Amino acid sequence: MQPVVSVRGVTKVFEEGTQQVPVLHGIDMDVYPGEFVLMMGPSGSGKTTLLSIMGCILRATSGSIRIAGTEVSKLTEKDLPAMRLQNIGFIFQGFNLFPTLTVGENVELSLDLKGVRGSAAKTEAKRLLAQVEMEHKYDSFPADLSGGQKQRVAVARALAGSPGLILADEPTAALDSHSGRNVMTILSTLAHEHGRAVVVVTHDHRVLEFADRIVHMEDGRIVPDDSKQEKQDSKVLWMPLIAGPQPSVGDVLSQGYSL
Numbered sequence: 633m634q635p636v637v638s639v640r641g642v643t644k645v646f647e648e649g650t651q652q653v654p655v656l657h658g659i660d661m662d663v664y665p666g667e668f669v670l671m672m673g674p675s676g677s678g679k680t681t682l683l684s685i686m687g688c689i690l691r692a693t694s695g696s697i698r699i700a701g702t703e704v705s706k707l708t709e710k711d712l713p714a715m716r717l718q719n720i721g722f723i724f725q726g727f728n729l730f731p732t733l734t735v736g737e738n739v740e741l742s743l744d745l746k747g748v749r750g751s752a753a754k755t756e757a758k759r760l761l762a763q764v765e766m767e768h769k770y771d772s773f774p775a776d777l778s779g780g781q782k783q784r785v786a787v788a789r790a791l792a793g794s795p796g797l798i799l800a801d802e803p804t805a806a807l808d809s810h811s812g813r814n815v816m817t818i819l820s821t822l823a824h825e826h827g828r829a830v831v832v833v834t835h836d837h838r839v840l841e842f843a844d845r846i847v848h849m850e851d852g853r854i855v856p857d858d859s860k861q862e863k864q865d866s867k868v869l870w871m872p873l874i875a876g877p878q879p880s881v882g883d884v885l886s887q888g889y890s891l
């Protein structure tokens with residue numbers, strides 16, 4: 633199977649006046665259709681920079697990025713917006729909805745950018761909003777929605793045009809625990825039931841369980857992932873709290889728990 637996004641030897645150096653600031657040091661990463669990947673790591677480790685490069689918002693200094701088989705580094709500036717529109721949906725921490733447009737119009741605007749207009753756009757916007765259980769808010773304005781509802785609209789908008797790659801930067805940071813889980817459930821469904829490749833940058837340890845894979849970054853490099861162990865450890869920690877007879881070691885291992 634071909635990855636939706638394939639990153640090889642990617643570096644990024646920012647220029648700050650006469651200073652050169654190296655931020656990414658040779659990143660290799662593939663994300664496949666149907667995969668839900670969390671990108672974690674300390675502040676300043678380069679997560680947003682890498683996400684922006686995968687999303688064709690920023691150019692890498694060197695290395696290769698292929699999206700749906702096309703080498704992005706060889707595209708001209710003029711070709712990048714079309715690459716983004718056809719292949720990538722973005723979700724941001726601050727929702728980025730237009731406050732003067734209704735929920736329906738926010739989604740229709742994204743569809744318009746992808747060439748879907750008029751009654752077809754209205755029908756499709758309703759379908760996308762139904763996917764996140766927000767069709768009943770079609771005529772509402774963003775100011776009348778809760779944070780979780782706004783983020784669900786942002787997810788619907790990111791789905792306009794059926795992009796194969798969904799990128800989200802801290803999508804649960806502004807949400808309470810319940811709304812955050814709701815949004816993560818929607819994003820994991822998009823990966824697991826609709827075959828999208830979903831990459832989420834997060835500091836939110838409440839959402840670890842949703843990940844198929846955790847990419848851990850430190851100082852501009854991908855480092856071995858000990859969060860998987862963290863996930864396993866959290867299962868072991870709550871196991872003795874389960875009422876009833878204790879399971880055998882075989883039962884425990886067959887359920888994927890570590891000892």
Ligand SMILES: Nc1ncnc2c1ncn2[C@@H]1O[C@H](COP(=O)(O)OP(=O)(O)OP(=O)(O)O)[C@@H](O)[C@H]1O
Nearest residue numbers: 646647648653655674675676677678679680681682
């Ligand atoms: N445009 C820029 N010019 C110069 N340096 C930058 C620029 N953008 C980011 N950086 C630097 O690159 C490093 C990585 O930033 P980045 O935002 O990718 O990290 P992050 O892991 O996403 O952090 P956080 O979790 O705080 O969002 C930081 O040291 C940041 O200051």
